[in-house]
Amino acid sequence: MPADRLRVDVQGRTLELSNLDKILYPAAGFTKGEVIDYYTRVAPVLLPHLHDRALTRIRYPNGVAGNSFFEKNAPAATPPWVRVETLPAPGSTKGRETIDYVLADDLPTLVWLANLAALELHTPQWKVGEHPDLMVVDLDPGAPATLRQCCQVALLLRDRLALDGVDSYAKTSGKKGMQLSCPIAGTQDADDVSAYARRIAQEVEREHPKLVVSRMAKNLRPGKVFIDWSQNNAAKTTVAPYSLRAQPVPSVSTPLTWDEVSAGAAGRRPSSRPFTAAEVLGRIDEYGDLLTPLLTPGPTLPV
Numbered sequence: 001m002p003a004d005r006l007r008v009d010v011q012g013r014t015l016e017l018s019n020l021d022k023i024l025y026p027a028a029g030f031t032k033g034e035v036i037d038y039y040t041r042v043a044p045v046l047l048p049h050l051h052d053r054a055l056t057r058i059r060y061p062n063g064v065a066g067n068s069f070f071e072k073n074a075p076a077a078t079p080p081w082v083r084v085e086t087l088p089a090p091g092s093t094k095g096r097e098t099i100d101y102v103l104a105d106d107l108p109t110l111v112w113l114a115n116l117a118a119l120e121l122h123t124p125q126w127k128v129g130e131h132p133d134l135m136v137v138d139l140d141p142g143a144p145a146t147l148r149q150c151c152q153v154a155l156l157l158r159d160r161l162a163l164d165g166v167d168s169y170a171k172t173s174g175k176k177g178m179q180l181s182c183p184i185a186g187t188q189d190a191d192d193v194s195a196y197a198r199r200i201a202q203e204v205e206r207e208h209p210k211l212v213v214s215r216m217a218k219n220l221r222p223g224k225v226f227i228d229w230s231q232n233n234a235a236k237t238t239v240a241p242y243s244l245r246a247q248p249v250p251s252v253s254t255p256l257t258w259d260e261v262s263a264g265a266a267g268r269r270p271s272s273r274p275f276t277a278a279e280v281l282g283r284i285d286e287y288g289d290l291l292t293p294l295l296t297p298g299p300t301l302p303v
Contacts, residue, residue: 054101142221151264174245183298197229
């Protein structure tokens with residue numbers, strides 16, 4: 001075996017890892033071996049959020065400073081033990097009717113993906129063969145608005161959703177924005193979920209027009225937070241909690257407590273900078289998985 005390859009056993013599956021010393025985050029000197037180690041250690045809290053969900057990966061074979069590509073279809077060399085589901089391809093730009101999606105249901109699959117430099121993991125709001133069991137709104141700040149303003153809008157949305165009996169849970173995107181995720185019953189189709197999210201976004205915009213915009217036009221966004229309700233479209237995906245992001249440092253899409261969101265709204269952490277992989281592992285030791293409630297069905301949304 002070449003010197004840059006290592007054969008390992010992961011829960012009974014044999015994997016051949018390669019180029020473990022290759023630096024994928026140059027500004028931090030963070031290697032592929034460290035990426036694999038991070039995903040291995042975060043697996044107990046990450047895998048439940050990936051289970052049964054068609055996975056879109058963004059791969060960075062030469063690190064975050066190099067070229068990247070989206071990958072939905074299972075690559076040619078996919079091991080036979082990796083779960084693959086053939087599903088319709090709504091909104092495909094390549095004219096495909098179906099896609100052979102990888103599902104990361106176990107640690108060997110997660111390690112295999114990390115070895116392919118699949119740094120970012122994105123999932124839809126539904127499980128295979130099911131209606132959406134999550135409603136997600138993406139909060140995207142238009143400069144000079146920042147994550148601080150996102151936290152302010154997150155609090156407004158939390159309180160508005162609570163009036164309908166809908167619980168919401170916050171996480172950073174790992175970049176400049178954040179998302180709110182809400183467990184729902186899984187009995188309504190994506191159009192109904194999207195319509196409800198749009199209505200709530202429009203209500204918050206009407207009440208706070210200097211802070212919030214719910215319309216897609218980019219010329220309306222400077223200095224405001226765009227509530228992207230369209231994330232609930234059946235063809236859309238959202239970065240998974242605990243996924244790495246392609247930033248100069250190995251930042252992570254990080255679950256937050258509502259106390260932290262309130263602190264962020266006041267200009268304190270987490271609005272100052274993203275959490276890194278090492279910090280997130282420490283947070284898991286302290287808090288466990290703050291998004292565990294997303295794994296239990298929530299209410300039917302008002303129509």
